[in-house]
Amino acid sequence: xxxxxxxxxxxxxSCRAAVADPRGVVLGRGKSGAANILTDPNNAIQSIxxxxxxAFRDAGLPxxxxxxxxxFLGLAGTNVGNLTQYVRERLPFRHTDIDSDGLIALxxxxxxADGSVAILGTGTIFMxxxxxxxxxxxxxxxxxGDLGGGARLGHALLQEALLVHDxxxxxxxxxxAILDEFRHDPTAMVEFARLSKPGDFGRYAPLVFxxxxxxxxxxxxxxxxxxxxxxxxxxxxxxxxxxxxxxxLGGLAPLYPAWLEARHRAILVxxxxxxxxxxxxxxxxxxxxxxxxxxxxxxxxxxAS
Amino acid sequence: xxxxxxxxxxxxxSCRAAVADPRGVVLGRGKSGAANILTDPNNAIQSIxxxxxxAFRDAGLPxxxxxxxxxFLGLAGTNVGNLTQYVRERLPFRHTDIDSDGLIALxxxxxxADGSVAILGTGTIFMxxxxxxxxxxxxxxxxxGDLGGGARLGHALLQEALLVHDxxxxxxxxxxAILDEFRHDPTAMVEFARLSKPGDFGRYAPLVFxxxxxxxxxxxxxxxxxxxxxxxxxxxxxxxxxxxxxxxLGGLAPLYPAWLEARHRAILVxxxxxxxxxxxxxxxxxxxxxxxxxxxxxxxxxxAS
Numbered sequence: 001x002x003x004x005x006x007x008x009x010x011x012x013x014s015c016r017a018a019v020a021d022p023r024g025v026v027l028g029r030g031k032s033g034a035a036n037i038l039t040d041p042n043n044a045i046q047s048i049x050x051x052x053x054x055a056f057r058d059a060g061l062p063x064x065x066x067x068x069x070x071x072f073l074g075l076a077g078t079n080v081g082n083l084t085q086y087v088r089e090r091l092p093f094r095h096t097d098i099d100s101d102g103l104i105a106l107x108x109x110x111x112x113a114d115g116s117v118a119i120l121g122t123g124t125i126f127m128x129x130x131x132x133x134x135x136x137x138x139x140x141x142x143x144x145g146d147l148g149g150g151a152r153l154g155h156a157l158l159q160e161a162l163l164v165h166d167x168x169x170x171x172x173x174x175x176x177a178i179l180d181e182f183r184h185d186p187t188a189m190v191e192f193a194r195l196s197k198p199g200d201f202g203r204y205a206p207l208v209f210x211x212x213x214x215x216x217x218x219x220x221x222x223x224x225x226x227x228x229x230x231x232x233x234x235x236x237x238x239x240x241x242x243x244x245x246x247x248x249l250g251g252l253a254p255l256y257p258a259w260l261e262a263r264h265r266a267i268l269v270x271x272x273x274x275x276x277x278x279x280x281x282x283x284x285x286x287x288x289x290x291x292x293x294x295x296x297x298x299x300x301x302x303x304a305s
Numbered sequence: 306x307x308x309x310x311x312x313x314x315x316x317x318x319s320c321r322a323a324v325a326d327p328r329g330v331v332l333g334r335g336k337s338g339a340a341n342i343l344t345d346p347n348n349a350i351q352s353i354x355x356x357x358x359x360a361f362r363d364a365g366l367p368x369x370x371x372x373x374x375x376x377f378l379g380l381a382g383t384n385v386g387n388l389t390q391y392v393r394e395r396l397p398f399r400h401t402d403i404d405s406d407g408l409i410a411l412x413x414x415x416x417x418a419d420g421s422v423a424i425l426g427t428g429t430i431f432m433x434x435x436x437x438x439x440x441x442x443x444x445x446x447x448x449x450g451d452l453g454g455g456a457r458l459g460h461a462l463l464q465e466a467l468l469v470h471d472x473x474x475x476x477x478x479x480x481x482a483i484l485d486e487f488r489h490d491p492t493a494m495v496e497f498a499r500l501s502k503p504g505d506f507g508r509y510a511p512l513v514f515x516x517x518x519x520x521x522x523x524x525x526x527x528x529x530x531x532x533x534x535x536x537x538x539x540x541x542x543x544x545x546x547x548x549x550x551x552x553x554l555g556g557l558a559p560l561y562p563a564w565l566e567a568r569h570r571a572i573l574v575x576x577x578x579x580x581x582x583x584x585x586x587x588x589x590x591x592x593x594x595x596x597x598x599x600x601x602x603x604x605x606x607x608x609a610s
Contacts, residue, residue, distance in 0.1 A: 137471045140491060144464040144498040159449040166442045168541045186445060193449040236473045 004061070005287050006052050006071040006093065007279030009104060010035030010044065016276050017051035019059050019069065022291075024284035028061070029276075030054025037087050038077035045090045048073065052093070070095040070290070072283035074104030074275060097286050101275065102127050103134060108278030109247040109271040116241030118234060121250030122202040124149040126233045128241025135240045138233055142198040147229035150252055154204030156222050158193055162186055164218075172218030174211035178204070202251075209255045227259035234264045245269045309366070310592050311357050311376040311398065312584030314409060315340030315349065321581050322356035324364050324374065327596075329589035333366070334581075335359025342392050343382035350395045353378065357398070375400040375595070377588035379409030379580060402591050406580065407432050408439060413583030414552040414576040421546030423539060426555030427507040429454040431538045433546025440545045443538055447503040452534035455557055459509030461527050463498055467491055469523075477523030479516035483509070507556075514560045532564035539569045550574045 005024070009016045015035035020026045032050035034043065052071065053063035071093040078084055078100045088096045106117045106127045116128040123146035125139030142151045161178035164171035165186050171179070182188045192200075208226075211219030238246060246267045248256060257265055310329070314321045320340035325331045337355035339348065357376065358368035376398040383389055383405045393401045411422045411432045421433040428451035430444030447456045466483035469476035470491050476484070487493045497505075513531075516524030543551060551572045553561060562570055 137473065140467055140495050141499075144460065144467055144495065147464075147468075155449065159452075162445055162449055163452075163537075166538075166541065167544075168442065168537050190445050190449065194446075232468075232473050233471075236471065239472075 003287070004056075004065065004069040005280065005283040006055065006066065006069045007104070007276055007281070007283045008035075008048055008051065008071055008073040008075075009101065009274075009276040009279050010037075010048055010051075010073060010075045011101060012036045012039075012076055015044075015047040015051045017048070017055040018276050018280050019052070019055040019061065020280050020284065022284065022287050024280050026277075026280060028055045028057070028059025030056070030058055035075060036077055037075055037083045041083045041087050042090075044075070045087055048087075049092055067092050068094055070283060070287045071097070072104070072279050072286055073098045074101045074279045074282075075099075076101045095286070095290065097282070099282070100136075102136060102139065104278035104282060105249055105275040106134065106278065107281050108273040108275045109249060110245060110269070111272050111281070113245065114242055115245035115247065115269075116234070116237045117247045117249060118230070118237065118253075119250040120149065120230065120248055120252040120256050122146075122150045122198050124230065124233065124250075126237040128237045130240055130242065135237075137237050137240075142201075146198070148226040148233070149198075150202030150205035151198035152201070152229075153208050153222060153226050154201035155193070156225065157204050157208055158189055158201070160218060160222060162189060165189075169218075172211075173214070173216045174207060174219040174222070177207060177211070205252065206255070209252075212259075223259055227256070230256060230259075231261045231264065234260065238264070238267075243267055247271050308592070309361075309370065309374040310585065310588040311360065311371065311374045312409070312581055312586070312588045313340075313353055313356065313376060313378040313380075314406065314579075314581040314584050315342075315353055315356075315378060315380040316406060317341045317344075317381055320349075320352040320356045322353070322360040323581050323585050324357070324360040324366065325585050325589065327589060327592050329585050331582075331585060333360045333362070333364025335361070335363055340380060341382055342380055342388045346388045346392050347395075349380070350392055353392075354397055372397050373399055375588060375592045376402070377409070377584050377591055378403045379406045379584050379587075380404075381406045400591070400595065402587070404587070405441075407441060407444065409583035409587060410554055410580040411439065411583065412586050413578040413580045414554060415550060415574070416577050416586070418550065419547055420550035420552065420574075421539070421542045422552045422554060423535070423542065423558075424555040425454065425535065425553055425557040425561050427451075427455045427503050429535065429538065429555075431542040433542045435545055435547065440542075442542050447506075451503070453531040453538070454503075455507030455510035456503035457506070457534075458513050458527060458531050459506035460498070461530065462509050462513055463494055463506070465523060465527060467494060470494075474523075477516075478519070478521045479513060479524040479527070482512060482516070510557065511560070514557075517564075528564055532561070535561060535564075536566045536569065539565065543569070543572075548572055552576050 003022045007018045015032045017030045030051045032047040035047040037044045052066045056063045109117045126137040128135045161175040163169040164175040212223040308327045312323045320337045322335045323331045335356045337352040340352040342349045357371045361368045414422045431442040433440045466480040468474040469480040517528040
């Protein structure tokens with residue numbers, strides 16, 4: 001029986017899988033639907049299984065072989081609640097390791113090195129590896145966290161537009177764009193905000209960056225607030241991860257560097273690989289550890305002889 | 306048949322009514338449960354009717370006489386949606402005028418004078434009367450409005466405590482109080498915030514004022530943010546309402562003055578009366594207008610002769 005490993009990158013919109021040989025050389029890839037273990041664990045189990053089987057088929061392997069493979073899953077939502085155990089017990093793999101989507105992103109981005117990684121998307125989370133240990137800062141979600149993320153930027157823009165509408169603040173091009181979009185109807189803005197999920201607010205973040213780049217006063221103020229939050233969090237995470245390397249990931253990663261402090265810009269590195277590659281690397285590492293643990297302890301016996 | 310008028314002050318937690326003679330001299334008062342026309346219009350109709358009938362009983366009048374009375378209702382939630390018509394048609398009064406809870410508060414606070422009124426409670430709303438016309442600023446609710454209100458202050462405190470927990474900001478006594486309350490468990494804070502309504506956040510606002518008064522650095526920063534928002538809104542509302550008088554209402558009204566700009570403190574006045582009294586005054590005014598409209602137009606005839 002051949003040994004295979006599987007890396008899984010599961011999130012709220014899709015689930016990606018890769019099957020690899022035990023060294024981590026990828027043989028095939030597969031994709032499926034949402035794998036959010038918090039909101040729908042049973043659907044997540046199905047998506048994860050589907051993606052893994054698709055990867056086996058892509059590699060020309062029988063999909064039922066997933067039962068003999070060791071999988072490493074990086075999943076969103078593992079830090080809240082305790083559904084991890086429930087999901088693990090219902091997956092078809094021989095061994096199943098589940099960790100956060102952040103960890104596989106970090107592994108993909110900086111490999112085995114020490115350093116820091118910031119995911120700047122709808123939300124924000126900051127991670128650092130130091131002497132093999134991974135530390136997390138932020139990532140607490142939209143309600144009282146994720147400062148500097150796209151959702152908070154978009155939310156701040158709507159709030160500012162309402163202040164302009166009320167004559168409390170002076171407007172600028174960026175708030176005019178919002179007020180025009182909502183036909184200068186504050187109740188429409190309030191209703192939109194009331195029904196919005198973080199992603200809905202986040203869709204306005206690129207507008208803030210675009211207007212700030214053009215020198216718009218209102219957009220600059222909003223972005224300076226967001227960038228201050230990100231800079232402060234980067235100070236905290238690089239105190240742990242050191243000042244050798246910092247890697248930005250997420251939808252806002254290409255937009256943020258110009259707004260960061262020089263000390264952070266100076267250590268920016270490009271990601272080595274994506275999160276799925278990170279999941280495969282971690283699957284290979286765990287597989288190797290297990291193989292070593294299963295061997296007869298010749299070294300120990302030798303030491304004792 | 307005797308003429309009676311009714312003033313109603315209906316809100317999310319209770320409904321108060323007063324019956325008065327046509328000049329506005331109060332004869333009896335009644336109270337009942339919540340009258341939130343947005344979340345439960347039918348229950349609001351019942352509460353309003355109950356409070357009115359209780360007021361009639363309190364005055365020694367038969368409760369069924371409410372059918373022959375003219376009522377003025379100040380209700381929360383009238384600026385959103387269009388349930389006002391639905392509620393009006395189902396109330397037992399002879400004439401029913403419905404306006405915002407803000408308007409009756411303004412009437413109670415400054416009577417018929419020009420001036421400005423700020424309600425600083427869980428949320429914030431700013432009103433001004435100028436040449437008989439009433440203007441509103443803010444009051445858009447917690448999601449993207451109500452800056453400087455208790456809910457936003459409490460929310461900002463929880464957010465700050467999370468930044469302290471993450472080592473991003475330095476802590477102080479006020480964030481220590483929060484972190485102790487949540488046993489330094491960030492997921493408990495996030496979960497509390499996720500389930501919280503504005504009033505739940507607002508319960509932490511007095512803590513911010515108390516620590517700020519004691520010179521706590523963290524509380525001062527939070528309160529300076531909140532006070533800046535209130536000061537800016539007061540600038541906007543006094544541009545309309547003039548600089549003769551400004552009246553603060555709401556749970557935070559006793560706490561905020563020390564944190565306001567001198568130009569606002571200089572024109573502060575105590576409220577003349579409460580919102581229910583304002584509702585009675587407006588009911589009397591409308592009743593008088595109707596009586597005048599119903600009279601034969603002697604003046605006009607005179608002018609034409």
